[in-house]
Structures are given as C-alpha cells and as structure tokens.
Amino acid sequence: MSSDVAPKKMRPSERWASYDDWNYGGMRQRLEGFMASINKTALTEHASIVLGSPASISEPFSAGQYWCCFELVAPDNRFLVAxxxxxxxxxxxxxxxxxEYLIQCEVATMKYLRANIRTVPLPKLYAYEPPGSVRAISAGAAYMLIEGFYGNSLQDIDHSIYNLPVSTQEHVFTQWTSFQAELAAFTFTQIGSISQFSTDTGPIIGAIATSSIDGLPTAGPFHSGWDYFVAVAEGLVAHALRRKRSDTESNQFATLGPLIFRNIVRDTEIFKNSQGPFHFNHMDMGIQNILIDDDFNFVAVIDWELAQSAPWEVNHYPMPIPLISSDRETAEILYDPGHKAHRNMSRQVGARLLYRQKFKEAERALERRGNPLHYSIAEVLEGRASRIYGLVGKIGVFHGMEEELTYELVRLGYGLTGPEAEQHVQMLGEETKGAITAGVN
Structure with a gap:
C-alpha cells in the first residue's frame, strides 16, 4: 500500500484565536456579550439550506473590529463562513x-467584482441578511454566508513577512501587487463607494461608506482628490479632538499629527494635484485580509466594506513594511551594522524594494495586455503625498511613536527639521489647547 497520502487540509477555524488578543478597552466584554446574544442555531439552519445538507458550527471564531466569523461545515467537509x-x-x-449603508456597499462591491473580474480572488456571497430581515432578527444580528476557503490570513501565518525567505516574499508580493494593479485598472470619474450594482445599470458610485473609527464621516461622492483628502483630514482631526477631550492625559502628538496633516492638505500643493480618473482600491489591503494556503498562494481577499474608487495617492507601503522614517534616518541605520534596529531595518527596506519592483512588473504586464494604468502606483509609493497619507494613518496605531511620526509629517510637508520643526509644532500645540477647551465648554 502506498504511503503517499495527501495531507488533510486545515480549515481556517483550526487556527482561529477566538478571545485571544482581545483583553483591552472592554473589547473582550463586547465579544462575550455578542456570543451570549447570538442564535447559532438560526445560522446553522440557514447554512444547511445553502449547502443542501445538515451543517455544524465551529466553536472557535475569528473576530475583527466589525465582524465575527464562524465555520458552518457539512458532513462531506464542504463549508461556508457566517x-x-x-x-x-x-x-x-x-x-x-x-x-447599514456600509454593508450595502460591500455587498454591491462583491457582486460587481465577481461579475467583471476573474483574476481577483474573493469569496462568493451566498446570502446576505440585512438588519431587520426575518433571519437577521432570528440570528440576533445582520450576517452574510460566504464561500469558505482552505486558508488562513497572512497575518495569522507570519506577522513579519520581511523575515520570510526572499523567494517566499517574491511569491507573495507578485500576487499582492498583481491583485492591486488589476483592481486599479477599473477607474471612475468620481470618488466613492459602489452603492448599487446590477448587470443592467452597472456600478453606481455613492457616498464614501464608513463606520470608520478614524472619524471620516459618510460623505461624497467627491469629484476631486483634494476635496476627498480635505474630508479625510477633517474626520481625523474631529476624531483626535474627541479622544483628547475624553482623555486629557493622552499623548499630545496623537492630536497634533492629524492637525498637521489637515494643514498640509489645506496649505500646500502636495494633495491639490490629485487627478482623476480615480482607481478602485480595497482600502484595507493588509496581511489580515489576505487568505493564503500553506504554500503562500492567495486563495481569497476578504473584507470589502471600505473598498471604493479613490485618489491614487492613497496607495502606500503596507504593514508590515511601512515607510515611516526619513531617508536620512534609514540610511544612518543601514550604514551602522551595530545599530539595534539595523537587522529589522535592512530586511524591511529589502522587502519594500521588492514590493515596489513587483508593482512595476504588474504594471508592465497590464500594458502588454493593452490595459495600462493611468498612473504608476510604483511611482506614487515614493511620492510625498503617499508617504504623508501612510504616516498619518499610523498615528494612534503605532503607540509610543506619535511624536516621531508627527515630526516626519512636518519634514515631508514643510521641509522643516530641528529647531524650526519644534517651533512649528509648539505653535500648533498652543492653538490646539484652545480648540480642546472650546469643545469641553
């Protein structure tokens, strides 16, 4: 008898962490309250209808900021994800x-992409039960039933992609950049989310769909990149000021950074040259939303709720290879093998170079097929607008780095360093105190 037995494929739930890593800010209690209120039997019954077979639901679950996922498995191992x-x-x-609008846009986006593109891997949507539907009321929440894949997020496999063998990085980045370039080939005259789609009407661009905790309001659609970035900046500032008023002990640079970003958008030419047509972008294309198999092949890209047509400058180096330091600081670390950050920095820089190279290759492939991009994302990544936009998104995420990130914003936006930068930040800090006080009163 042959011993060459194919290994059993591992379903995603076998790596799902359930409550792990949620012990902060009341988030575990939020999940526990959700689990106590949800009717898993209702989900299982609906999945059984879709699968045409009895189904069982997984005990482990995967939770994000907005959704919780369960596996629903038939006896023959076919499975869906609720x-x-x-x-x-x-x-x-x-x-x-x-x-509700956010979810509506995600559903419309998934339908649009499945109808128009075959090279972007995304789950098939079998059912969507919106808030207020009979099944959503029975289950205790709105939900989707989507195609299940034998794969897990790249984040679950390895947080630090730059520590993987170069050949593996190359394989991942080839798929990653080809996927984004393929999406970017779809362009629109407005900036916004796909609010509706049918094969008769095509995609309809509506307001930006968001339940974003960064504070961007539901607004738009926008006709210029500058108007979009002004709205983003205003949302970030409003959110930062609210947090500061509720927590006066928080890091002052968590507030100053968004304010400086708003001033850069308003006062400089950096974002005023943002031109259409506007490309389609996932907007949250990080390692947490890429599902891969054991050989690092992409099997699906998930979480399309923030997807939209967008200015090209929203493209920036993703986690875990963000570009957050000045070129000078990066060079100093690279030229000093004894520096404590030398090893990580050299690997991150190498991964960034490879990522950009793969974007160039993906763009050339589109050109050969007669479908060139209107702007080169590989070039955009090195521009000031991309770097600034990527930086401000890390403030409040990279805890303890708010001051460093803020001063890098000042350098990129105004060319100020040293005492001049400190004076600029100090002056803005005094102005901010008045804004916070006014909001409290």
Whole structure:
C-alpha cells in the first residue's frame, strides 16, 4: 500500500484565536456579550439550506473590529463562513444608517467584482441578511454566508513577512501587487463607494461608506482628490479632538499629527494635484485580509466594506513594511551594522524594494495586455503625498511613536527639521489647547 497520502487540509477555524488578543478597552466584554446574544442555531439552519445538507458550527471564531466569523461545515467537509455583524465599535460615531449603508456597499462591491473580474480572488456571497430581515432578527444580528476557503490570513501565518525567505516574499508580493494593479485598472470619474450594482445599470458610485473609527464621516461622492483628502483630514482631526477631550492625559502628538496633516492638505500643493480618473482600491489591503494556503498562494481577499474608487495617492507601503522614517534616518541605520534596529531595518527596506519592483512588473504586464494604468502606483509609493497619507494613518496605531511620526509629517510637508520643526509644532500645540477647551465648554 502506498504511503503517499495527501495531507488533510486545515480549515481556517483550526487556527482561529477566538478571545485571544482581545483583553483591552472592554473589547473582550463586547465579544462575550455578542456570543451570549447570538442564535447559532438560526445560522446553522440557514447554512444547511445553502449547502443542501445538515451543517455544524465551529466553536472557535475569528473576530475583527466589525465582524465575527464562524465555520458552518457539512458532513462531506464542504463549508461556508457566517460573517456576523458585531455590535457597534465603542469608538465609532457612525449612525445605524451609516452602518447599514456600509454593508450595502460591500455587498454591491462583491457582486460587481465577481461579475467583471476573474483574476481577483474573493469569496462568493451566498446570502446576505440585512438588519431587520426575518433571519437577521432570528440570528440576533445582520450576517452574510460566504464561500469558505482552505486558508488562513497572512497575518495569522507570519506577522513579519520581511523575515520570510526572499523567494517566499517574491511569491507573495507578485500576487499582492498583481491583485492591486488589476483592481486599479477599473477607474471612475468620481470618488466613492459602489452603492448599487446590477448587470443592467452597472456600478453606481455613492457616498464614501464608513463606520470608520478614524472619524471620516459618510460623505461624497467627491469629484476631486483634494476635496476627498480635505474630508479625510477633517474626520481625523474631529476624531483626535474627541479622544483628547475624553482623555486629557493622552499623548499630545496623537492630536497634533492629524492637525498637521489637515494643514498640509489645506496649505500646500502636495494633495491639490490629485487627478482623476480615480482607481478602485480595497482600502484595507493588509496581511489580515489576505487568505493564503500553506504554500503562500492567495486563495481569497476578504473584507470589502471600505473598498471604493479613490485618489491614487492613497496607495502606500503596507504593514508590515511601512515607510515611516526619513531617508536620512534609514540610511544612518543601514550604514551602522551595530545599530539595534539595523537587522529589522535592512530586511524591511529589502522587502519594500521588492514590493515596489513587483508593482512595476504588474504594471508592465497590464500594458502588454493593452490595459495600462493611468498612473504608476510604483511611482506614487515614493511620492510625498503617499508617504504623508501612510504616516498619518499610523498615528494612534503605532503607540509610543506619535511624536516621531508627527515630526516626519512636518519634514515631508514643510521641509522643516530641528529647531524650526519644534517651533512649528509648539505653535500648533498652543492653538490646539484652545480648540480642546472650546469643545469641553
């Protein structure tokens, strides 16, 4: 008898962490309350109808900021994923209508992409039960039933992609950049989310769909890149000021950074040259939303709720290879093998160069097929607008680095360093105190 037995494929739930890593800011209690209120039997019964077979639901689950996922498995090992809406994020100021619009746009986006593109891997949507539907009421929350894949997120496999063998990095980045370039080939005259789609009407671009905790309001559609970035900046500032008023001990640079970003958008030419047509972008294309198999092949890209047509400058180096330091600081670390950050920095720089190279290759492939991009993302990645946009998104995420990130914004936006940069930040800090006080009163 041959011993060459194919290894049993591992379903995603075998790596799902359930409550792990949620012990902060009341988030575990939010999940526990959700689990106590959800009717898993209702989800299982619906999945059984779709699968045409009895189904069982996984005990482990995967949770994000907005959704919780369960596996629903038939006896023959076919399976679906129930993506169930969590209660509103505690830091979100979105209305219920905003939340519903967000989900509506995600459903429309998935339908549009499946109808128009075959090279972008995304799950098939079998069912969507919106808030207020009979099945959503029975289950205790709005939910989707989507295609299940034998794969796990790249984040679950390895947080630090730059520590993988170069050949593996090359394989991952080839797929990653080809996917984004393929999406970017779809362009629109407006900036916004796909609010509706049918094969008769095509995609309809509506307001930006968001339940974002960074504070961007539901607004648009926008006709210029500059108007879009102004709205993003205003949302980030409003969110930062709200957090500062509720926590006066928080890092002052968590507030100053978004304010400086807003000033750069308003006062400089950096974002005013953002031109259409506007490309389609996933907007959250990080390692947490890429599903891979054991050989690092992409099997699906998930979480399309923030996808939209967008200015080209929103493209920036992703986690875990962000470009957050000045070129000078990076060079100093690279030229000093004894520096404590030398090893990580050299590997991150190498991964960034490879990522950009793969974008160039993906863009050339589109050109050969007669479908060139209107702008080169590989070139955009090195521009000031991309770097600034990527930086401000890390403030409040990279805890303890708010000051460093803020001064890098000042350098990129105004060319100020040393005492001049300190004076600029100090002056803005004095102005901010008045804004916070006014908001409290």
């Amino acid at each position: 993506r169930v809406r969590l209660p509103k994020h505690p830091e979100s100021n979105a209305t219920d209508a905003d939340e």
